[in-house]
Amino acid sequence: MNIDQANRTAVERMMAARPVLKGLATAREVIPGMSDDLLLHAGPPIEWTRASGPLRGAVIGALLFEGRARDEAGAIALIERGEVRLEPCHHHGAVGPMAGVISPSMRVYVVEDVTHGHRTFSNLNEGYGKVLRYGAFSGDVLTKLRWMNDFLAPVLGRAIELLDGIDLRTLIAEALHMGDEGHNRNKAGSLLFLKLLAPAIARANPAREIHAEVLKFLGENPLSVLNPVMAACKAMADAAHGVEGSTIVSTMARNGTDFGIRVSGLGDRWLTAPSQVPEGLYFPGFSSADANPDIGDSTITETAGIGAFAMAAAPAIVTFIGGTPRDALNATLEMYEITAAEHSHFTIPALGFRGTPVGIDLRKVVELGITPRVNTGIAHKAAGVGQVGAGLVRPPMEIFEAALVAYAERYDI
Amino acid sequence: MNIDQANRTAVERMMAARPVLKGLATAREVIPGMSDDLLLHAGPPIEWTRASGPLRGAVIGALLFEGRARDEAGAIALIERGEVRLEPCHHHGAVGPMAGVISPSMRVYVVEDVTHGHRTFSNLNEGYGKVLRYGAFSGDVLTKLRWMNDFLAPVLGRAIELLDGIDLRTLIAEALHMGDEGHNRNKAGSLLFLKLLAPAIARANPAREIHAEVLKFLGENPLSVLNPVMAACKAMADAAHGVEGSTIVSTMARNGTDFGIRVSGLGDRWLTAPSQVPEGLYFPGFSSADANPDIGDSTITETAGIGAFAMAAAPAIVTFIGGTPRDALNATLEMYEITAAEHSHFTIPALGFRGTPVGIDLRKVVELGITPRVNTGIAHKAAGVGQVGAGLVRPPMEIFEAALVAYAERYDI
Numbered sequence: 001m002n003i004d005q006a007n008r009t010a011v012e013r014m015m016a017a018r019p020v021l022k023g024l025a026t027a028r029e030v031i032p033g034m035s036d037d038l039l040l041h042a043g044p045p046i047e048w049t050r051a052s053g054p055l056r057g058a059v060i061g062a063l064l065f066e067g068r069a070r071d072e073a074g075a076i077a078l079i080e081r082g083e084v085r086l087e088p089c090h091h092h093g094a095v096g097p098m099a100g101v102i103s104p105s106m107r108v109y110v111v112e113d114v115t116h117g118h119r120t121f122s123n124l125n126e127g128y129g130k131v132l133r134y135g136a137f138s139g140d141v142l143t144k145l146r147w148m149n150d151f152l153a154p155v156l157g158r159a160i161e162l163l164d165g166i167d168l169r170t171l172i173a174e175a176l177h178m179g180d181e182g183h184n185r186n187k188a189g190s191l192l193f194l195k196l197l198a199p200a201i202a203r204a205n206p207a208r209e210i211h212a213e214v215l216k217f218l219g220e221n222p223l224s225v226l227n228p229v230m231a232a233c234k235a236m237a238d239a240a241h242g243v244e245g246s247t248i249v250s251t252m253a254r255n256g257t258d259f260g261i262r263v264s265g266l267g268d269r270w271l272t273a274p275s276q277v278p279e280g281l282y283f284p285g286f287s288s289a290d291a292n293p294d295i296g297d298s299t300i301t302e303t304a305g306i307g308a309f310a311m312a313a314a315p316a317i318v319t320f321i322g323g324t325p326r327d328a329l330n331a332t333l334e335m336y337e338i339t340a341a342e343h344s345h346f347t348i349p350a351l352g353f354r355g356t357p358v359g360i361d362l363r364k365v366v367e368l369g370i371t372p373r374v375n376t377g378i379a380h381k382a383a384g385v386g387q388v389g390a391g392l393v394r395p396p397m398e399i400f401e402a403a404l405v406a407y408a409e410r411y412d413i
Numbered sequence: 414m415n416i417d418q419a420n421r422t423a424v425e426r427m428m429a430a431r432p433v434l435k436g437l438a439t440a441r442e443v444i445p446g447m448s449d450d451l452l453l454h455a456g457p458p459i460e461w462t463r464a465s466g467p468l469r470g471a472v473i474g475a476l477l478f479e480g481r482a483r484d485e486a487g488a489i490a491l492i493e494r495g496e497v498r499l500e501p502c503h504h505h506g507a508v509g510p511m512a513g514v515i516s517p518s519m520r521v522y523v524v525e526d527v528t529h530g531h532r533t534f535s536n537l538n539e540g541y542g543k544v545l546r547y548g549a550f551s552g553d554v555l556t557k558l559r560w561m562n563d564f565l566a567p568v569l570g571r572a573i574e575l576l577d578g579i580d581l582r583t584l585i586a587e588a589l590h591m592g593d594e595g596h597n598r599n600k601a602g603s604l605l606f607l608k609l610l611a612p613a614i615a616r617a618n619p620a621r622e623i624h625a626e627v628l629k630f631l632g633e634n635p636l637s638v639l640n641p642v643m644a645a646c647k648a649m650a651d652a653a654h655g656v657e658g659s660t661i662v663s664t665m666a667r668n669g670t671d672f673g674i675r676v677s678g679l680g681d682r683w684l685t686a687p688s689q690v691p692e693g694l695y696f697p698g699f700s701s702a703d704a705n706p707d708i709g710d711s712t713i714t715e716t717a718g719i720g721a722f723a724m725a726a727a728p729a730i731v732t733f734i735g736g737t738p739r740d741a742l743n744a745t746l747e748m749y750e751i752t753a754a755e756h757s758h759f760t761i762p763a764l765g766f767r768g769t770p771v772g773i774d775l776r777k778v779v780e781l782g783i784t785p786r787v788n789t790g791i792a793h794k795a796a797g798v799g800q801v802g803a804g805l806v807r808p809p810m811e812i813f814e815a816a817l818v819a820y821a822e823r824y825d826i
Contacts, residue, residue: 178729179591188591188592191601191605194607195604198628199625199626200625202628208615208616212612212615212616216612219609220608315763316590316591319766325762325764325766349729349738350738351738352739
């Protein structure tokens with residue numbers, strides 16, 4: 001077993017992946033294994049009884065959105081009667097930020113890795129404030145979701161079709177040169193996305209008022225490109241998955257209760273441990289006492305070598321998550337210690353255009369005692385509230401230790 | 414004479430200025446002193462016989478654009494007969510990049526410093542390639558200029574009106590947090606400009622094909638916001654001009670033959686010396702042998718504390734102008750030596766959000782022997798060719814020495 005060689009193969013596949021945004025489609029029509037009684041969620045598998053507040057809120061909201069229930073109690077009853085199943089997005093080629101709930105009627109972005117041929121999916125980004133992904137499900141949250149599904153998505157879909165797709169690897173690379181790290185700061189990427197879409201939207205010629213609303217919504221949401229970027233990172237990480245003997249981490253994801261990882265050479269098995277509360281800056285009126293443990297599939301960005309791993313590219317992010325620009329630089333430098341390669345496409349100007357650290361090597365994490373860094377939003381722990389801050393978190397070391405034990409058993413080392 | 418106090422007043426006025434883009438208008442209708450026999454140009458005053466190739470080319474192009482001449486020879490004859498006058502943009506509240514030629518029929522951006530009430534002007538940006546501002550005047554250059562004047566400008570004007578103006582100081586501040594320095598790198602600023610304009614353009618509801626073309630032109634031109642930014646910097650620098658006793662430089666500008674400065678406490682007098690050839694990266698097939706000496710009013714950005722003075726915010730720029738990210742950092746650090754203040758609105762994340770160096774103090778330049786740094790595009794020396802590279806340049810020290818002598822005489826020191 002040449003582990004180093006296996007890891008090189010995995011990381012080279014990750015970097016060779018070229019995720020292209022191909023369009024939008026309805027989840028039930030395009031996501032493999034999606035069905036009308038299924039809701040997808042962020043992170044590793046979890047049963048309803050163990051689900052955290054924001055995940056519960058998002059599940060309730062999705063059932064209201066689908067018209068499956070008329071109120072919170074009705075939604076909960078449906079789940080408790082077993083009429084609705086919950087499965088990880090990751091089991092269906094999908095990713096979703098925070099609660100990450102994707103329901104059958106939702107329009108999703110379709111990304112294709114044109115190098116290796118596989119497809120990935122993500123839902124639409126709702127912006128900041130009271131939103132489903134943070135577990136909010138009030139009337140205004142649902143109204144916005146319906147507008148996004150019925151008006152925004154068709155316009156975006158038609159525009160992406162007219163553009164014949166959007167190369168997301170190029171977009172991410174450019175955004176990293178414009179102060180984004182691609183997870184918690186997507187200001188530049190979202191504007192690059194808008195720049196590409198706007199002329200195509202004009203050619204698609206939607207009704208005047210919808211047209212202005214769509215451009216305003218995209219332009220004013222500095223996270224608008226987050227979900228396509230996550231699907232792109234999922235496509236890259238999936239390309240690295242399943243390499244026999246590789247100790248490269250190919251998934252990191254949290255459901256608000258557990259943090260889970262999967263490893264390239266260990267198949268589809270999850271290694272999990274309790275999720276931690278992030279440290280960061282809280283919005284006025286909130287504190288860490290309000291915070292839910294870390295949640296969301298957005299850690300796929302760090303898995304693919306951006307996000308906190310590219311913090312050195314995004315010194316301005318510290319106004320949002322705390323710390324100093326020097327901390328941002330150090331975050332990236334530290335991640336070189338536990339990764340297998342420097343990215344051939346994603347580079348950091350401030351580090352002399354050094355490639356971002358990419359391909360978390362399980363062995364290095366355990367040997368050096370350095371867990372991956374993650375940038376994240378912070379959800380309120382109660383269902384229906386929403387975002388209360390943003391900050392930094394790390395997965396528990398015990399996951400990596402357990403993964404190394406599992407690896408030793410699997411490969412009989 | 415308390416020079417320090419006078420300089421504080423000048424720099425505080427510069428930083429208190431709040432330039433707002435109010436709209437577009439035809440030059441002859443809005444620029445004070447503009448008339449049908451007048452062309453404005455970049456830099457200090459210059460007679461035709463001493464004008465460099467790119468300035469000559471742009472003057473010829475402008476006369477063709479105006480329909481004053483049918484060909485190059487006819488345009489030159491008009492000027493030689495004295496039927497067309499040349500005056501600096503700066504004498505009319507205006508600025509223009511490179512040759513900076515503004516003719517009576519051209520639509521110009523109108524910027525107002527809403528703090529102090531004065532207005533400034535700049536022409537529209539043509540993008541990269543063969544363009545009038547680099548002295549190119551072929552048929553395709555004029556066709557593009559006509560499209561910009563007849564189709565682009567009215568759409569932009571209507572959109573800016575619907576927005577009730579665009580706060581350019583805020584836009585510049587945000588762009589500096591996204592890897593721009595505001596002179597030679599305006600990628601982020603141009604996207605922020607597009608983001609603000611796009612929904613308003615949709616509300617203005619232009620014809621479908623023009624609509625898409627306008628958005629494509631704005632989105633694909635990473636310099637689209639340069640000219641409004643220059644007018645904003647002119648508004649800020651003008652606010653600092655005319656403070657009795659101040660040694661702050663309130664204008665730096667080049668006409669392709671001479672580099673000129675004006676000083677806040679020395680009125681409208683220009684101090685000039687021969688312009689230098691920039692050092693930088695040349696486009697394939699060109700070298701410094703092709704380069705014209707430094708040209709353009711765009712040094713107004715450095716005068717107002719951005720551009721090369723904010724290079725530390727824009728490490729990715731070195732791929733365009735040469736050098737390393739460390740050089741970019743050092744450029745800003747050096748400029749703190751010769752400036753009077755740190756900007757209260759423009760900050761650099763990588764320097765711990767330190768304000769940019771602002772307010773070039775003549776005394777410090779001469780005392781320390783450090784001239785201001787300037788980022789710039791490089792024009793071909795022949796009329797009609799265009800841009801051949803981008804790089805760095807400094808004004809000749811003798812200008813500042815002469816200015817200090819003039820100051821001593823004026824104030825009898």
